[in-house]
Amino acid sequence: MNARIDHLVTSGTFSLDGGTWDVDNNVWIVGDDTEAIVIDAAHDADAILAALDGRALRAIVCTHAHDDHIDAAPALAAATGARILLHPADQPLWKNTHPDHSPDGDLADGQVLTIAGVDLHVLHTPGHAPGAVCLYVPELGTVFSGDTLFQGGPGATGRSFSDFPTIIDSIRDKLLTLPAETVVRTGHGDTTTIGAEAPHLEEWISRGH
Incomplete structure (x- = not known):
């Protein structure tokens, strides 16, 4: 197995409900030396293209459709020919940012995406957004959680x-x-790790009420 995870941080803004905030986003690339999938094309298509370093981009997977996670997706798709994949429950959020450009395919709970010989299992995890998903890659011992789970607790609601x-x-x-x-x-x-976060579930619940 030659699959690996590459990581870059891009900077921009997040806007919703009339407010705008400066944010840094993690962009994750899963693949090998020839092909890859991008998870969350945030802010800077050129920086993501540079990180791909000529690899064939097979898909742009959106963990959800808040604008800071999808703002560079159409430009990256245009530059690479990659398909943009989004859970359909997040179409209303997507249209807020890209009213004239639709995703190319749907994500669904239980779906499996394969890249560089490893499987990415789609987990529908609504809450932060209706169509939020996480991507579990058992062969790499990781889950890409989008904004559903962070170090220290759940994503904002x-x-x-x-x-x-x-x-x-x-x-x-x-x-x-x-x-x-x-x-x-x-x-x-x-x-973080699942083991580090799991003991705090009841604490988060009490904090959220």
């Missing part, structure tokens, strides 16, 4: 299209059931 009890259910049922040693690669900030 204080804005439109989000719901705290739903994200707690998603984390409990879809993520904390993964092996404890699974590395959680997040949409923003530092990585």
Whole structure:
């Protein structure tokens, strides 16, 4: 198995519900020396293209459709011919950012995407956004959590299209059931592990009420 994970951080803004914030986003690339998948084309298509370094881009996978995670997706798709994949429940959020450009395909719970000989298992994890997904890659011992789970707790649920009890259910049922040693690669900030976060579930629940 020659598959590896490459990582870059891009900077831009996140806008929703009339507010705008400066953000740094994690962009994850899974692949080998010839082909790759990009998880969350955030802010800077040129920087992502440079990180791909000539590899064939097979897909642009969106963990959800907040603008900071998808703003560079159409430009990256145009430059590479890659398909943009999004869970259909996030179409309303997508249209807020890209009203004239639709994703090329749907993501669904249980779907498997294969790149460089490894399988990325799609986990539908609504809460932060209705169509939020995580991508579990058992061969690489990792899950790409988007903004569903961070080091220290769940993603934010204080804005439109989000719901705290739903994200707690998603984390409990879809993520904390993964092996404890699974590395959680997040949409923003530092990585963590399932084992490090699992003991705090009840604390998050009490904090959210």
